[in-house]
Amino acid sequence: MLLQRIANHGIRLGTLFERAASRHPANVLILDHDLDLAPDLGRRATVPELADLVADLASRLWEATVKPGDRVVVHKSDSFDITLLACAISRIGAVPVLLSPQLDGDTVAELMRRADRPHLVTDQVTLEGSLPESVFDLAESVLLTSGHHERAVELEDFAGVRRVAAVTVPADHPALITHTSGTTGVPKLAVHTGRTLQARYRPQRLAIEPVVRGREPIxxxxxxVHSRLFTALAISLLKGFPILVLSDADPVRAGDLFARIRPGILEAHPNTFMRWESLADDPREPLGNVKLFSSTFDAIHPRTVHRLLHASRRRAPLFGQLYGQSEVGPTVVRAFTRRHAPEADGRCVGRPFPGMTDVRVVSRDGQPPSESNPGYIEVRSDGRIKTYLGEQERYDRQLSDGWWRMGDVGYRTRWGCLHLLDREVDLIPGFGSTLAVEDALFAKLAQLTEVIIIPDAGGTAVPVVCTKDDKPLDREAWRGAVAGLPAMAEPVQWRLTDLPQTATTKIKRLELAKRLPAAPGPGE
Known part of the structure; x- marks a missing residue:
């Protein structure tokens, strides 16, 4: 019945915390940081307290002339209040447009142009630090969550205003706008509706229910600013899971929190899980209670999966990998257990959700797609966004009779499993799968924390490597690891913190390739 009610209305972000509070009034949400908008709330709040904060913020925004149908860009310092603001904006029938704090000011200005005179919610630090003066001309109004600016309005000025009722928006109307990763240029603005968000919620909830019974801390x-956070929150809040939200992936800080809170479920980006491999050696066993590790983004290295699963002390922990994209949500799923070896085929990303998603691989040259001749991966999903805001033609180019081109290449086995080999733009002619080679190197070299294989100006494959504590790469071990792999140039060592990353911690490979001649090695 709950799924049917949500299907009728979509995921109603504006009342999500309110509905969760009515079902689980004693549930709590814990943060590893203070909220810019409500620093006095502290780092541990009940769900009813957060529901009240969302209603308060919505009323302040209404008093600041934000009305139903308005677009509201949120671009501010990184904090969970970005998510709370999105819910508050949705509560009054407006459309949140979430832009990552990592975006540069010129990119933010361009995305604001596409949003066609939105309101802008930001803070003094961001406004004066990275945003160009032109945002004042591009915005209907500029609203500050903290600080002061003579040309902006402070939300604090509207504290105590009369509460306004939640506005119901039809399920097929825009409900949320997020941006794509921007790995190949200026990000695109993806328009979600309540119905498309619900279509993503359903398979994720159905996937978790057989694995996790009872109320596990997550x-x-x-x-x-990613749409995945909202479906993950909806599942967790409505099931009454106590929630820990991290803004900082530092393994030391995360380990301290996990040792105290003992999460039963971990949800993170693949690169975050790579950083958390070190927690497997922590004598406090901060991962010891984890029943389910979940990653809904890119395929993850088998070494990382192996390390994390063996750090759990649960009887049969699982690592759930969902392959998807901002534009379509999760489309195929695969579960790993401890039985999978460290060198298990990480390119196998799984199978579609029966009756909910579908996948096909289309030939690039008239020959059947295979491991040696991958084809274009295309998917069908009711979770597909409705458009790219301001770029309808670009959106239409990726559609073919309802099939969405993912921008990846791969093949399907005779058993129907989808194998992801590379991004279309990252193919190196004659090399094979760069991702498969990266998996192999990770399995052989425990010293590595990242390896990215990219072409140089002449098309030669160049491995860019990062190591634990930025120690010099063990060249003898490297030579042994690459034996039998496709020919590559000598490795180039970078610090992990210097790699260009997206909001979801993916490495911007094209940008990295452009920077390659100026690679900063450790100690430079």
Whole structure:
């Protein structure tokens, strides 16, 4: 019945905390940081307290002339109040447009142009630090969550205003706008509706229910501007899971929190899980209670999966990998257990959700797609966004009779499993799968914390490597690891913190390739 009610209305972000509070009034949400909008609330709040904060913020925004149908860009310092603001904006029938704090000012200005005179919610630090003066001309109004600016309005000025009732928006109307990763240029603005968000919610909830019974604490490190966070929150809040939300993926800080809270579920980006491999050696066993590790973004290295699963002390922990994209949500799923070896085929990303998603691989050259001749991966899903805001033609180019081109290449086995080999733009002619080679190197070299294989100006494959504590790469071990792999140039060592990343911690490979001649090695 709950799924049917949500299907009729879509995921109603504006009342999500309110509905969760009515079902589980004693449930709590714990943060690893203070909220910019409500620093006095502290780092542990009940769900009813957060529901009240969302209603208060919605009323302040209404008093600040934000009305139903308005677009409201949120671009501010990284904090969970980005998510709370999105819910508050949705509560009064407006459309939140969430832009990552990592975006540069010129990119933010361009996305604001596409949003066609939205309101802008930001803070003094961001406004004066990275945003160009032009945002004042591009915005209907500029609203501050903290600080002061003579040309902006402070939300604090509207404290105590009369509460306004929640506005109901039809399920097929825009409910949320997020941006794509921007790995190949300026990000696109993806328009979600209540119905498309619900279509993503349903398979994720159905996937978790057989695995997790009872109320397990869940810890999340997911970008506050990513649509995945909202479906993960909806599942967790409505099931009454106590929630730990992290803004900082630092393994030391995360380990301290996990040792105290003992999460039963971990949700994070693949690169975050890579950083958390070190927690497997922590004598406090901060991962010891984890029943389910969940990653809904890119395929993850088998070494990381192996390390994390063996750090759990639960009888049969699982690592759930969902392959998807901002534009379509999760489309295929695969579960790993401890029985999978460290060198298990990480390119196998799983199978579609029966009756909910579908996948096909289309030939690039008239020959059947295979491991040696991958084809274009295309999917069908009711969770597909409605458009790219301001770029309808670009959206239409990726559609073919309802099939969405993912921008990846791969093949399907005779048993129907989808194998992801590379991004279309990352193919190196004659090399094979760069991702498969990266998996192999990770399995052989425990010293590595990242390896990215990209072409140089002449098309030669160049491995860019990062190591634990930025120690010099063991060249003898490297030579042994690459034996039998496709030919590559000598490795180039970078610091992990210097790699260009997206909001979801993916490495921007094209940008990295452009920077390659100026690679900063450790100690430079």
């Amino acid at each position: 810890a999340m490190h997911v970008s506050f």
